[in-house]
Amino acid sequence: MKLVDSHCHLNHDYAPKSGDDLVREAALAGVETLVTVGTEISAIEQVAGLSERHPGVYHAIGIHPHEATGMKDEDCAILERAARHPKCRAIGEIGLDYHYDFSPREVQRARFVEQLDLALRVKLPVIVHSREAEEDLVAALTPYARKVPSGRIPGVIHCFTGTRAFGEACLALGFFISFSGVITFKNSDDLRTCARVFPLDRLMIETDSPYLAPVPFRGKKCEPSMVAFTAQKLAEIRGLSVEEIARVTTENAKRFFGLFLE
Secondary structure, three states: OOEEEEEEOOOOOEOOEOHHHHHHHHHHOOEEEEEEEOOOHHHHHHHHHHHHHOOOEEEEEOOOHHHHHHOOOOHHHHHHHHOOOOOEEEEEEEEEEOOOOOOOHHHHHHHHHHHHHHHHHHOOOEEEEEEOOHHHHHHHHHHHHHHOOOOOOOEEEOOOOOOHHHHHHHHHOOOEEEEOHHHHOOOOHHHHHHHHHOOHHHEEEOOOOOOOOOOOOOOOOOOHHHHHHHHHHHHHHHOOOHHHHHHHHHHHHHHHHOOOOO
16 A cells, blocks of 8 residues: 655654654655645755655655745745756645644735745646635635636645635645544534535645654654555545555645656
């Protein structure tokens, strides 16, 4: 059984392990393909380096809403050049976070739209961070999605924890939905409902490691190998075998990221 971790942060702190250690351990657990996601300009070299060293690793680059205040006008040009890397497969992680508000909301919105425009220029999908900002996200994603050429996937709402209505609005715009270990949490009944009713051919799975470790690893650092527990829970929710969930989510990730996997 082969799995894809569609969103992890291999350049973050997993001490004493390195990102390279995690890739090797994930492969032993059947997670042969990973997408490591950068969240600031300084991460570009790190995530690109990991994808260059490992055939099964790809990367994405973007500036997270937490970092929006520090984003400079010239950073979009830097991202645009970095997005030409052959293993860069998305722009992200970008979006809006009104829970922490580490950056003023108007700044978050402006930098988000700039990066949506960048994604259109480089012809890559976006990886969207969403927290307590559903109305403004749909307002920004709607005109963006209309500009994406027919046949191209506009993006994914990563680590989905939103309302069913928000998910359905994003699906209507052509977006994919990615579920993390949060679907294993005790108080995630509403999220499990979304995982049951959203179309299976639009779903991916992820760890968002080193964050949000699934049950039974709550409180520990999450690792890409743990995506198997999200797959198992999604299989339980959908009434399918874990092998079928692995097959479908892998095919979805291949379509989304333009991967050619055996």
